[in-house]
Amino acid sequence: MSQPAASQALAPSPPRHVAIIMDGNGRWAKARGLPRNLGHRQGIDTVRDIVRACRTLRIEYLTLYAFSSENWKRPETEVAGLMDLLRLFIRRELDDLWRNGVCIRMIGDRTKLAPDIVQLIADSEAKTRDNRTLTLTIALSYGGQDEIVTAARRIAEQVAAGKLQPSEITAQVLENNLETAGIPDPDLVIRTSGEQRLSNFLLWQTAYSELIFIDKLWPDFSAQDLADAVIEFQRRERRYGASE
Ligand code: IPE
């Protein structure tokens, strides 16, 4: 068996988990004189391409920020348009995702969603639950602060019920009570559209994620841009607070 070249042997592993803040649909539409919802519609095509690219790049977990807990502040027509696109995406893509080994999960506040969307999500999760090629988590009506507050409340209930001592509360206990329990933390977070902030996305889980900000607007983001971000990620040195 031939020896791998030194560079190959040392090549850092690709990210297991990529999380993406899909931003810039509105500006993409505005630049073309189109309504914002057409930007969101175009963004759906990018989602399909990126999910496919993750399989090619052997990324195991992809988390997409689709709608934040603050996005409910947007005009009713925009919110309704986004929810319609979500319905369309699930109905159109579910069979294909299932056949390709994608496991779908949703994180976020389901109580604010329309009952038919909650049902569609539950059905998609049930249908794909045994798939292992790629776990696609959709953050919908999601806020990182809400998620931590809910976890704290659940832990407090366990303490109040005498099932847990305050001294037993560790980072691991908190993690187990987050909606992302069982999913490794993101290695890489990508945000498109040039904004450089997390906007309440995975606040706990991104403690040591590498962040890459890309100027392109989400509808213009391509599989090649994802591959380039993975290469940049592989060049970075992750230290986790250690000195070497
Ligand atoms: C991201 O695009 C999609 C959602 C937040 C739902 P935006 O709608 O935020 O687009 P910009 O930032 O206004 O361009």
Ligand code: IPE
């Ligand atoms: C973050 O984008 C949420 C999603 C991409 C779903 P926003 O466009 O809502 O974030 P801000 O308002 O620019 O921080």
Ligand code: MG
């Ligand atoms: Mg935005």
